[in-house]
Amino acid sequence: MLASRWKYAGFSLVLLFLAAVPAVANNNYLTAVFVSVLLFFILAALFDFMLGYLNIFNFGIGGFMALGAYTSALLAYHYGISPWFGLLAGGCATLLLGLFAGIITLRLRGIYVGLTTLFLAEFVLFALSNLREYTRGAAGLQVSSLPDLFGISFSRSNPLALYYVLFVICVVIYVTLHCVVNSRIGLVFKAIRDDQLGASVLGFNVVRYKLLNFTIASFFIGVVGAFYGNYIGILVPTPQEFGVARTTEILTIAYVGGRGTLWGSLLGAFALIGLQEVFSVVDQWRLVLYGAFLVFVLMVFPRGLAGGCKQLAAWITRQVQPRR
């Protein structure tokens, strides 16, 4: 009981911090950094939802994002559909991609799932680059900004408002994932992660649970992708933006944060985005920097920063509690 009260206190504090700091600082640079942090946090949490809870490697997460982003942007560009609705539409399109990918791969294990998601993502990027009349390909697709709501402007000249849109998206996604992971379904996820064969001889349909996990994650990746398109304003289907490089960044943050914890990704995102801002001069070396940091963190804390925090908390508890 005490532990769960601490957890809620921690959760509220983090929420307050993320909600208040950009507003108080009211500084466009800081807001941009916080947007990056939240984007990478939630993508890494989604990556971890698949990897840390069911051992599903989604190496195509960048391409999945691209599909969400383009769906929303194209609906607005060609058919004048509101980008607010586009957030959901982007999610649904990616959900379908996830369902398809899941049905063809989730009977397979480990590396095959990773490879298939990667191929599918590459295919999405290839199609987006080559359907030039429709997507404008490498010339770039202009994304209309989110229309005003309740008299608030959500244009790109008002980054703070966009930050809060992302904030709400992240809270909704995080709370959903948290509830799933702590539900009966989450219990089965963990059992499958630990021992797939053991779970199936208990009578659990492993493929169905994996498919469920993968589709939930895909939907949210699409929503985040759609938001991302609105945020950056122009979409180009480059590998840096939506390819393996992006996947690697997300993966690194999930690992640095600590697999199987969801919230660890927030620590990972702050650490890596912070590092990146400090060393912004060496931008082309970013992935190398990420790699070095990953190795460093995993050597010191084998279970990531979240694991380190847990150790610290356990140590403090031991110091505070009188010995029995």
Next chain:
Amino acid sequence: MVDSVLRVDGIQKSFGGLRAVNDVSFSASRGELLGLIGPNGAGKTTIFNMVSGIYRTDSGQIFFDGTDITNRHPTRIARWGIARTFQVPRTFNNMTLEENIRVALLQVNIVDAEATRQACAVLDEVGLYAKRHQNASELSGGERQLLQFVRAAVTRPRLMMLDEPFAGSSPGAIDCMVERTVALSRSGVTCLVISHDIVSLPRVCERVVVLLDGAVLTQGKLEDVREDPKVIEAYLGE
């Protein structure tokens, strides 16, 4: 043999050129405690893997409660009421002992407070209650045997298959396992127990099937089988 819960009829399995199981037939009735014995490599585990759907059978049939379950998916077979343990214990190692039991209880729709209550009760029966909040990875081999045993038992199977449940366990753990197995069979669950040595079995099984090189050497009452020259030779020749 109308009332047999499990009937295995001429099953075969080869790995490459190796006939691991060759035309094996036997059956077990309701609540029976049947031993499956034979030296290492005799094909005992392979038979379990075929019954539980992990390996495909090359030929022959397996009936459970009169239904042909040959080559069905492990998930389906488990749902029909066949539970098993593994020779090298398989537990969910990054989950607590309580979670290990709770996840199994989901199969019989027991959740929330009732699941906690039952999980604590069964862990207490096998002496693991004090460790209920520890991860299964922290257990010894014998304790993990007990854990996978109770985890399988709470799904209320009609057939329980135990693969070398006594190997590598402490005498205390063996006593506990024997006691639980006997209780299970008294309650009407058919139990199939694998053992590679003929010594630890007497307290558990009345009837045994002896396997050698993938085939049934003999089957019958344990006392008779033990006197059988073929069996003595098989064990001494090992």
